Amino acid sequence: MHTFFKDGSTALHNAATTGLVESVRLLIEHGTNVTIRNNDGSTALHNAATTGLVESVRLLIENGTDVTIRNNEGRTALHNAARKDQVDVVQILIENGCDIYLPDSDGDSPLHIAAKNNSPQIVRYLLNTDCDPNIINTKTNKASDSAAFAILTEENCLCT
Numbered sequence: 001m002h003t004f005f006k007d008g009s010t011a012l013h014n015a016a017t018t019g020l021v022e023s024v025r026l027l028i029e030h031g032t033n034v035t036i037r038n039n040d041g042s043t044a045l046h047n048a049a050t051t052g053l054v055e056s057v058r059l060l061i062e063n064g065t066d067v068t069i070r071n072n073e074g075r076t077a078l079h080n081a082a083r084k085d086q087v088d089v090v091q092i093l094i095e096n097g098c099d100i101y102l103p104d105s106d107g108d109s110p111l112h113i114a115a116k117n118n119s120p121q122i123v124r125y126l127l128n129t130d131c132d133p134n135i136i137n138t139k140t141n142k143a144s145d146s147a148a149f150a151i152l153t154e155e156n157c158l159c160t
Contacts, residue, residue: 008039009047016044016056024056034065041071042080049077049093052086057093067098074105075113082110082126085119090126100131107138115146118153 004010012032015023024044028034035043045065048056057077061067070076078098081089090110094100103109111131114122127133133144 008037010036010038010044012036012044013038013042013047016048016053016060017051019051019053019056021053021055021059024059028059028063034060034063035069037069037071040073043069043071043077045069045077046071046075046080049081049086049089050084052081052084052089054088054092057089061092061096067093067096068102070102070104074103076102076110078102078110079104079108079113082114082119082122083117085114085117085122087121087125090122094129100126100129101135103137107136109135109137109143111135111143112137112141112146115143120153 005014010032012024012027012034015027037043043065045057045060045067048060067078068076076098078090078093078100081093100111101109104113108116111123111126111133112135114126133142135143
């Protein structure tokens with residue numbers, strides 16, 4: 001049932017990425033493995049989280065996708081959603097047990113990722129979930145420093 005594309009993706013990866021929810025549903029009903037990974041170690045959930053496709057994310061989780069699976073960079077779907085400012089997806093992933101403190105291979109938590117990518121909505125959301133702003137990555141950077149910078153940038157409060 002698994003046909004692989006050049007990048008190792010399956011039809012499920014592609015359907016989840018493009019928002020073809022009915023195709024995702026049919027593929028799952030016909031036995032497609034929801035945790036199969038492409039060449040970079042990403043599952044269909046990683047892809048759906050990156051593109052912010054809430055319905056695909058929910059469907060994949062409801063059908064057994066493990067929200068804690070990490071890709072080759074050590075990132076979960078939560079890291080991807082945080083990087084792309086997908087607030088609704090971040091909320092769903094956290095509600096379904098995704099670890100807000102899990103570091104990627106660079107030691108960055110989802111808060112670090114959101115802050116570095118100027119995603120103030122995600123930064124605020126994570127801080128409101130009691131995420132520790134003093135988390136330090138492997139470069140000894142605090143998430144709070146990056147988060148403060150992201151919020152100041154959004155509010156146009158930077159000194160020049």
